[in-house]
Amino acid sequence: xxxxxxxxxxxxxxxxxxxxxxxxxxxxxxxxxxxxxxxxxxxxxxxxxxxxxxxxxxxxxxxxxxxxxxxxxxxxxxxxxxxxxxxxxxxxxxxxxxxxxxxxxxxxxxxxxxxxxxxxxxxxxxxxxxxxxxxxxxxxxxxxxxxxxx
Amino acid sequence: xxxxxxxxxxxxxxxxxxxxxxxxxxxxxxxxxxxxxxxxxxxxxxxxxxxxxxxxxxxxxxxxxxxxxxxxxxxxxxxxxxxxxxxxxxxxxxxxxxxxxxxxxxxxxxxxxxxxxxxxxxxxxxxxxxxxxxxxxxxxxxxxxxxxxxxxxxxxxxxxxxxxxxxxxxxxxxxxxxxxxxxxxxxxxxxxxxxxxxxxxxxxxxxxxxxxxxxxxxxxxxxxxxxxxxxxxxxxxxxxxxxxxxxxxx
Numbered sequence: 001x002x003x004x005x006x007x008x009x010x011x012x013x014x015x016x017x018x019x020x021x022x023x024x025x026x027x028x029x030x031x032x033x034x035x036x037x038x039x040x041x042x043x044x045x046x047x048x049x050x051x052x053x054x055x056x057x058x059x060x061x062x063x064x065x066x067x068x069x070x071x072x073x074x075x076x077x078x079x080x081x082x083x084x085x086x087x088x089x090x091x092x093x094x095x096x097x098x099x100x101x102x103x104x105x106x107x108x109x110x111x112x113x114x115x116x117x118x119x120x121x122x123x124x125x126x127x128x129x130x131x132x133x134x135x136x137x138x139x140x141x142x143x144x145x146x147x148x149x150x
Numbered sequence: 151x152x153x154x155x156x157x158x159x160x161x162x163x164x165x166x167x168x169x170x171x172x173x174x175x176x177x178x179x180x181x182x183x184x185x186x187x188x189x190x191x192x193x194x195x196x197x198x199x200x201x202x203x204x205x206x207x208x209x210x211x212x213x214x215x216x217x218x219x220x221x222x223x224x225x226x227x228x229x230x231x232x233x234x235x236x237x238x239x240x241x242x243x244x245x246x247x248x249x250x251x252x253x254x255x256x257x258x259x260x261x262x263x264x265x266x267x268x269x270x271x272x273x274x275x276x277x278x279x280x281x282x283x284x285x286x287x288x289x290x291x292x293x294x295x296x297x298x299x300x301x302x303x304x305x306x307x308x309x310x311x312x313x314x315x316x317x318x319x320x321x322x323x324x325x326x327x328x329x330x331x332x333x334x335x336x337x338x339x340x341x342x343x344x345x346x347x348x349x350x351x352x353x354x355x356x357x358x359x360x361x362x363x364x365x366x367x368x369x370x371x372x373x374x375x376x377x378x379x380x381x382x383x384x385x386x387x388x389x390x391x392x393x394x395x396x397x398x399x400x
Contacts, residue, residue, distance in 0.1 A: 003211035010207055020212060095203040107200040110167065112273060117169045129160075135167070136159035139196030 001044060002027075004113075008048050011104040012055045014097065022058075026051040044113070049123060052105075098145065099138050102126075106134040157181075162190055166197075166281070194281060201278075205270040260360055263323045264367060264376050267330075267344045268360035270321075271378050276338035279316040292318050296329050300347055302373060306396040307331055313341055313389060333379075341379030343393055348374050355390045357383060366390035370398050 005026060010019035029050050030037075037046060096104055102124070109115040109123060110131070121128045157165075157178060164170040165178050178186070260268075284292070289308065296318050297304045308315040313333035321328040323346055331343045353369040364386040365378040375397070377390045 003208050006211040007204060007207050011204075016210070023212075095199050107197070108204055111197055111201055112204045117164070117167070132160040132164055132169075136163040136193070138200065139163060139193040140159055142196035142199040143192045144196075145199075 001047075004044060005047050005051065008105075008108060008113075009051055009055075011108045012051065012101060014101055014104070022051055022055055025054050029054060045119075045123065048109075048113075052123070095142060095145065096138075099141060103134045103138040103141075106131050107138045110135060157186070159189075159193065162186075163193055166190055166193060168277075191283070201273055202270065205273050206266070208269050260358065261367070261376075263328070263344075263346055263374075264358070264360060264365065264378075266323060267328075267342070267376055268363060268365065268378050271340065271342045272361040272363065274332070274340035274342070274379075276334065276340065279332055279334050279340055282317045282332070284317045289315065289317060296320060299327050300329055300345060300373060302345075302397065304329070304331065304345075304397070307343060307393055310389065310392055310396065312336065312385070335380060335385070339380040341377070341389070344376045344378070345397075346374045346376070347372065350374065355387070355394055357387055357390075359383075368394050368398070373397075 002023070006019055006023040009022040009026070010016065013019050013022055026047055030047060033050070037043065096107070099107075105124065106120060109120040110117065115123065117128050117131050121131045124131065161170065161174055162178070165175060170178070290305070293304050293308060299320060304318070308318075308331070310333075313335055316332045316334055318329060318331045321330055321344075327347050329345045331345075333341045333343070335341055349372055350369060352371060353367070355366055355368045358365045358367065360378065362381070363378050364381055364383045365376060366386050366389075367374070367376045368390065369375060375390075375393065377386060377393060380386065
């Protein structure tokens, strides 16, 4: 599960070093809140939601961050702006690195983690229509980047 | 005559994902056209790219270090002190009773490309391959092209008993061509035969288990084979022997 948590953090942050930190922080927070975890629920979803909150809180706390989540969530953390420090093997992630973070998270949750649209919407605190838009935009962008559009 | 409805990418995506309301599904199916099929094929290609990329990303996750010396990266997100704490994951394992949940030990005996293939294949479900929509002619042409890449005729593998061949595609591993032939078992289980062009010694069929799936590998002097999918070791062995007989070369 830890690799899946880390991958979710990578989708959120767009950078390996930040994903390392966020996954670690999520584990720390989960320790603090362990007594609140209901074993009959999905641990992975509990952790994903925790990671999401930590990340958004961190964005809000750091006013120096160029783009704040509350002003334009679709622009939060582009890998393109962090290529100097991104130590992740770029060839692996290059296909989706150009997507805005919300689109990366949407496709990860729905297509990789198996969330329904409703579950992804709840996890992201957005309407289902927003999830639909993010998925459609991400699919089209990825297809375009691989030469699928004439 | 009812005028044709223009569907948005969002609507087509929901249709492809099985999330569209019944009325929308009926409208799309009623107005299916080559143009609409092309748009959906395009959107499907984008989804496939995303799945592949995230499957690959999983293999780059850091090890889950359970030791007391597991020091978190300083990072730029916050001071290390905030993120810090030693053995956090170990603590979480204890706190939540997740002995097998975190940090599942890697199969250190597995070849790296087997691990990559298994991680990718673990994401496959029956619907993934049902959506492939390749015609027999397209598949034959693709197999011919991929056979040329490997220098080995793959057409016989598409006719194997017990498995329905769905599609083939070229991937890559460390610069070498890696061909994936995807099949569906009778019960809908996705099975993949992956072939890496890499010179080495011949190896007999050996069984393994990766990512919770049954696998089998073998090799000849020019190609390395890895079959993965499902949990039935006997079926995997039977299929591996059949593929071995059909495809193995000098």
